[in-house]
Amino acid sequence: MSTTMNGGQQSVDAGMVNGYLPTVNGESRWEEQFLPIPLRIDDKIRAQKIEARLSKLVLCGATLRQVTDVFESEIEAGLRQKPSSLQMENTYVPELTDGTEEGSFLALDLGGTKFRVLLLELKAGKVMRDMVKLYEISEKLRLGPGEELFDFLAECVQDFVCSEGIENGKFSLGFTFSFPMRQHSISSGELITWTKSFNCSGMEGVDVAALLQRFLTARGLDITVRVLLNDTTGTLIAGAYLDRSVGIGVILGTGSNGCYMERACRVLHWERSHELVEDVCIDIEWGAFGDNGCLDFLRTEFDDEVDSKSLLVNSFTFEKYIGGKYLGDLVSSALGVLARDGLFPAEPAFGYLQTAHVSMFEKENCSSEVSGTLQALRDATGGCSALSNQDALVAQHVAHLISNRAAQLVSVCVATLVRRMGRARVAVAVDGSVFKHHPRIAPLMDKYVALLAPGRPFTVLGAEDGSGKGSALAAAVAARLAAS
Structure with missing residues (x-):
């Protein structure tokens, strides 16, 4: 279980802009807290070129605010039974x-x-x-x-x-x-x-x-x-x-979805008497968030390739950014682009790298290891002998960028719901293989939800x-x- 209580926010609430906190602990700018760990390899010029080529995978605070605004708009439309990419099912x-x-x-x-x-x-x-x-x-x-x-x-x-x-x-x-x-x-x-x-x-x-x-x-x-x-x-x-304060449920596994307790008076879709109902669980079905084009500003060439090779093209847009079914393919796509640009030795076979590989890359990155990453890359590229430890660090960096973006986007949704519910404390129950096995997702969610919902105490807990x-x-x- 990981807990974030957002303590000490009250003293700086006066500096908030549109509900967001511009600075954290008076030191780093709010925006900078969303930046991923930079690529560190011996060849600085190559590192700069790789960072530039993958720059669209890096979401700044301003972009996440834009996603928040779109998510809130789609929530309201769905609850009012107006056109929305969110089902908002009662x-x-x-x-x-x-x-x-x-x-x-x-x-x-x-x-x-x-x-x-x-x-x-x-x-x-x-x-x-x-x-x-x-x-x-x-x-x-x-x-x-x-x-x-x-x-x-x-x-x-x-x-x-x-x-x-x-x-x-x-x-x-x-x-x-x-x-x-x-x-x-x-x-x-x-x-x-x-x-x-x-x-x-x-x-x-x-x-x-x-x-x-x-x-x-x-x-x-x-x-x-x-x-x-x-x-x-x-x-x-x-x-x-497990925790009576739970008000949000999240699946973060092969696919992804969320639900939460909404005030009954905000929900239009009722087919039964509900005069005595104060709150009701709403199934958001956020896997399809963006299917109407409202998130096109996030799309990269890597997302386009993964979507085009998926079973359901032009659907489940949001799920393809964050779901375990797609994270490995996103890494393969990005490494393939780097290979075609001469920045990586060989292009991995699309579909070989799975989310378990992404988690392993991230785990080794955390512990400064490369052996497992290097072996997986050799297997994925048909035994390419040119792969080095430096290339393994590049692959780990790609996995980190994609994982960081996934954590950010899930956190946008969770933070929006935490703010919307307005409770003294909200616990978020999460299940799914990505949440359970990825070494960075849970702590990144703690960090990003706190940044996106300042002054709102919350807890993220595993609920199997x-x-x-x-x-x-x-x-x-x-x-x-x-x-x-």
């Missing part, structure tokens, strides 16, 4: 855990080829026991009729409860459905589009929670689908279990398994609300 989740949840709850996690069924036992809001079982979803099911897939999901639930000897029990269930959807209530929603490796037919206009409920009931199971959510909302709820534990906790909250 999840209808009005409360998080309060420590009084009791009982046993089921959760389903559908988002990849591995389908999970979980059981969570709670006492006085504390997890006493949790069980999980994995099921493989065949390609035939992922590409066949939707009803066959959902019948299989119900079959897996039946197998799970029978294996646990609880097939005659009565349960509330949380269903994590990690695909874009349009929600109509906390327990109903329609698929917008399949993604990843799924493309089931016959799902147009179908309520996925109701479809699951039909097949569960047909198998004689006394299980009620209480909550339909995605992994981002689940992360928010799982985080609230939002798609599993978070879903079961959401079912517990829904069951508590239904009984009240």
Whole structure:
């Protein structure tokens, strides 16, 4: 867990311009705090040329303010159901855990080829026991009729409860459905589009929670689908279990997304009575931020290449700046440009470098090592013998620029939400492989959120398994609300 409390800001609030702090500790200019670590190699002229060639990857404070302004504008448009690249979906989740949840709850996690069924036992809001079982979803099911897939999901639930000897029990269930959807209530929603490796037919206009409920009931199971959510909302709820001040959930892994607790009066999309609701969780779907062109001022030639070679061209613009699926490709693209300009010995094979390599480059950079970086570069370039330790430092620098930019852009979103919520303290729950395994992302987020949301105490904490534990906790909250 990393914590930033922004202490000592009150004495300099008078010097703030448009809510931003021009100086930090009266020493360095605010702008300068966003600059990445410079490239340090023996050949100073080469270093200058490389820095100049990659300069568009360096975002200054002024550019981040511009991104902030655009993000705020897109948020407002989305909440008002006006054209926006942000979906701003109402999840209808009005409360998080309060420590009084009791009982046993089921959760389903559908988002990849591995389908999970979980059981969570709670006492006085504390997890006493949790069980999980994995099921493989065949390609035939992922590409066949939707009803066959959902019948299989119900079959897996039946197998799970029978294996646990609880097939005659009565349960509330949380269903994590990690695909874009349009929600109509906390327990109903329609698929917008399949993604990843799924493309089931016959799902147009179908309520996925109701479809699951039909097949569960047909198998004689006394299980009620209480909550339909995605992994981002689940992360928010799982985080609230760890820290009651959590109000923002973030996924920073292969893809990226965020959600937060918004004032109900600011949200126009309601299909249920909400007079007694004060706050509601909004699923931002910020992976598509910029799909309407509002972030074109950020684009570089490296982003253009990665986008053109992606499966979904001209979409998921923001995710391609920060998602783990793309960071390795961005490094490959930048090194390829340097190679074509005679500033790097060889061009890496596009697609070879993965986010795990980026994290390793950064880890070695932090510890002044190059052996792993050099070996990865040789593998990526077909065994280029001309690669040297100095070239490894160049590759580490490219990884740092791209990682720094990713941390900055995620921090813009988080800081905007922290400022928007206006709470005494906001905890941000984050899950995902990039956050967990990249050595610099978490501390950089601490630094940049503090710079972009001065005077706003916050905490960034890791909250694992939002798609599993978070879903079961959401079912517990829904069951508590239904009984009240």
